[in-house]
Amino acid sequence: MIISYHLKFPLRIFLLILVLVLSFFPQFTKSQIKVFERPASNEVNTGLFLESGTRKRIDLNGQWEASFNEGKSFEKFVVPLAYTYEGASVFRRKFSISEDILKAYSFIFVAEGIVYESEIKINNNFISNHTGGYTPMIISVADGIISGSNEISININSRLNYKNTLPLSDQINYGKVYGGITKDIYLIAVPKLFILTNTLKYVIDNLLSVKVSNTTVIRSSNLFQYIDTSKSKEFFIKTEAIRKSNNLTAGESGKVQFTIGENNTVKPVNEFVINNPVIWTPETPELYTIRTTITNEANTVIDEYITETGFTNLTKRNNQIFISGRQLKLNGINYYEDQPGLASALDYQETEKDLRNIKTLGFNAIRVPGRSAHPYIVNICNRIGLFLFQEIPFNELSDRYPGNDKYVRLSL
Secondary structure, rough: HHHHHHHHHHHHHHHHHHHHHHHHHHHHOOOOEEEOOOOOOOOOOOOOOOOOOOOEEOOOEEEEEEEOOOOOOEEEEEEEEEEOOEEEEEEEEEEEOHHHHHOOOEEEEEEEEEEEEEEEEEEOOOEEEEEEOOEEEEEEEOOOOOOOEEEEEEEEEOOOOOOOOOOOOOOOOOOOOOOEOOOEEEEEEEEEEEEEEEEEEEEOOOOEEEEEEEEEEEEEEEEEEEOOOOOOEEEEEEEEEEEEEOOOOEEEEOOOOEOOOOOOEOOEEEEEEOOOOOOOOOOOOEEEEEEEEEEOOOOOOOEEEEEOOOOOEEEEEEEEEEEOOOOOEEEEEOOOOOOOOOEEOHHHHHHHHHHHHHOOOOOEEEOOOOEEEEEOHHHHHHHHEEEEOOOOOOOOOOOOOOOHHHHHHOOO
């Protein structure tokens, strides 16, 4: 027993000293954090919002200050980035807006991915919080919050748990989960009357036509102070589909009239038909540009919102999949959002090269395991002809998780 005691005692002393050293010098633990910064990219239209003549993108990518010790000290990093740290961090940066833009525009804040929980403040005003690292945050910012000189701060908690995070901590059947602002972050300067989102639904009629319904969320801010319109305060919304391969209009709705007050929301619907559509398949990945515009009585364009879509005709019979009546064989492969030296802060050129190589090798589908895919991956798959499996991460879970309503809602 005496020998055993003398062997253990120095070890206990060493461990005690180590704990004391780490508590007084937190940079010792910070030195173990691996940070992967994405290089600057000239790629445009990479994410959720395409360019429009009525909007301006204000990029918040670039140099930020970050703290991994509760704000006691900060270091400079380039965003987007990913890191191996599981815990709380604070990110901040300053940015400026010109007076001309402040006067004429409102703002939408977009963070395409922050892992895992985040809280956003601009000029110490709460903007939003968000849970889930693989879904975007799209927030309409109230007028007056953003000024000429601004500071944005983001509190991040990248720690996963075994109860209700997606994926769960230590879930072994998915790729590594990194913390950080892993995707693009920016503001969109929009007119005082603007389109926040489009939701497209369509029905294919015997491959001869596509009947499209577009439900639009329209918002206003200090509208009539900045927009010269009629006393009736009436506006019009119209949607048209333009075939990308020849840039010709394939179908368009009529003008739908709507009225709106200041700081209000309306949801008008546009309907139109595309005759003789080209159906999207992996062999013919035809896309259509969907252009939705708000005009006034003088037919002046106030806002223009642009998205891309394709029209597919998938059916299932006897456990087989058919596309436009032809049996479809899926040749799929896993694609992990993890690149050497960059982790999940994906380089767009390398990502597109990967996906094109996958297509060249004869695959027509990819699966991004355990998460909703990066919006850039979605866009490239649409454009080059790859089906994309968006996964609800229920794989290899015990029965109690699908039986938990809160967990199921978060997953969906």
